[in-house]
Amino acid sequence: MELIESHLIDKSICPVARTAQVLSGKWTILIIRDLATGVKRFNQLERSLQGISPKTLSERLRSLEEEGIISRQTFAEAPPRVEYSLTEKGYDLVPVIDSMRDYGKKWLCDDK
Amino acid sequence: MELIESHLIDKSICPVARTAQVLSGKWTILIIRDLATGVKRFNQLERSLQGISPKTLSERLRSLEEEGIISRQTFAEAPPRVEYSLTEKGYDLVPVIDSMRDYGKKWLCDDK
DNA sequence: CGGCATCCCGATTGATACTG
């Protein structure tokens, strides 16, 4: 078990803390995880993220959009259609999700 | 920008969600980040994590210990000494932190 | 369908003071 050299961790800038802040919130990472599989509509996300309230989903989507991580495309149809997808900035979070998945599989899941 | 194949994401188990749960909390990841550089004492962490209250630090450390991510070693001295370090389970979170650091440097830090 | 407006709650965090 090697240790990271202390000087490699820049605390003044602390990209870790900033990323953590962006990913904070109970559902944030899961929304990005879902969108990583492709474009999704509001209701698709609502069903996929079992237990999320529409308010919370709406809030998270808006703040992620403001953050530039997801993009929102509306279609003037009846019934209305809104599609959410990852931007490049959002897609670059996939490695984070992947490493979290690896960790979860190794330490937090009994099965497989 | 390729997309992940949907079937590669196992939502029933969802290791991502479990890992997110373990890492939840405002300070959790930062504590692990600090301990990744080596053994630390309570006061060292308190100083390093600017703004954390001793109560919160104490709570986080205890829950991380219960989680098996950090280990706590006490020394019967005067003044008392307690050292915190990462377990193997904790050290395996370093890739997650690394990917978060990479992301933060690329997207969230102007400097460099 | 895709939201927004309200109201509400519990968990998390913080400030501060104090102790073994």
Next chain:
DNA sequence: CAGTATCAATCGGGATGCCG
């Protein structure tokens, strides 16, 4: 030094209902 005790505040999140 390494915490605990107490109190207060914040905040994400949930429930429900309404609307274009």
